[in-house]
Amino acid sequence: MAKIIAVLGGKGGSGKSTCSIGLALALSEQNKRVLLIDLDEGMRCLDMLLGVSEKLLFDVSDAVGGRELSSCILKVDGIDNLSLLAAPGEKGLFSTTDFVKFLENLPNNLFDYVVIDLPAGSDIELYKALGPGTEFLCVCNPNAVSVRDAATIGALLNKANRKGKLIINRFETYFVRNVIFSTLDDIINESGLALVGIVPESEHLSFAFLNGNFKIKGRAKKAFSRIASRLCGQNVPLPKLKRI
Numbered sequence: 001m002a003k004i005i006a007v008l009g010g011k012g013g014s015g016k017s018t019c020s021i022g023l024a025l026a027l028s029e030q031n032k033r034v035l036l037i038d039l040d041e042g043m044r045c046l047d048m049l050l051g052v053s054e055k056l057l058f059d060v061s062d063a064v065g066g067r068e069l070s071s072c073i074l075k076v077d078g079i080d081n082l083s084l085l086a087a088p089g090e091k092g093l094f095s096t097t098d099f100v101k102f103l104e105n106l107p108n109n110l111f112d113y114v115v116i117d118l119p120a121g122s123d124i125e126l127y128k129a130l131g132p133g134t135e136f137l138c139v140c141n142p143n144a145v146s147v148r149d150a151a152t153i154g155a156l157l158n159k160a161n162r163k164g165k166l167i168i169n170r171f172e173t174y175f176v177r178n179v180i181f182s183t184l185d186d187i188i189n190e191s192g193l194a195l196v197g198i199v200p201e202s203e204h205l206s207f208a209f210l211n212g213n214f215k216i217k218g219r220a221k222k223a224f225s226r227i228a229s230r231l232c233g234q235n236v237p238l239p240k241l242k243r244i
């Protein structure tokens, strides 16, 4: 069965969708077959960011409801290994149980990784339903409110007997030195989660959202590539903070 990666976080805006795409692209560049699922029902965005919304006819609710998977999947030009299931335009079209059953019934030979972009907030029932093999990645910004959200989510994951990892997104050395936290370890300790990677503040990422043409370049691209490699079991050291 494909490895499930659930990207989650506290409030909207921490970068869950950005990190879901960044990670999915990085995994696909490492020759992994990736199914990216936008689970932000009613607030879909991944189809737009990947420039495929004009092709959208069916979404994840149709696939969960039994429509043939290949007719629901959106392909991104030039990225063969990546498939997208867009979120439905409204909420409540399927249950958590149905969604998990759909994941369990995905054909074994189609995908190596399923990356799920979750909506803001926490949902312990979903964490439990997704099963202990799931890799939960909590996206947090280097500020006190966001770190507290990460700690809350970490505690819920613990309660659900699931293990979470931390992505610090929108990192700037300035934040760590001057605002609330004196070192990166403070953020990691406070969150209670194991660090899997740090993504820098990057104008490429914010511009991608402005023009709907998701191309990741520079340090952000390298950061996602390191996270993807770590998730694939490689030991990739963190660069010096000023090089992130």
Ligand SMILES: Nc1ncnc2c1ncn2[C@@H]1O[C@H](COP(=O)(O)OP(=O)(O)O)[C@@H](O)[C@H]1O
Binding pocket: 009, 011, 012, 013, 014, 015, 016, 017, 018, 019, 169, 170, 171, 199, 200, 201, 202, 203, 205, 206, 207, 209
């Ligand atoms: N590392 C980053 N550098 C610059 N802008 C970022 C970064 N991560 C996210 N953003 C911006 O933050 C906003 C919210 O990101 P998004 O991924 O939609 O958050 P979420 O899915 O958690 O609500 C977007 O405008 C996005 O471009």
Ligand SMILES: [Mg+2]
Binding pocket: 016, 017, 018, 040, 045, 117
């Ligand atoms: Mg989002």
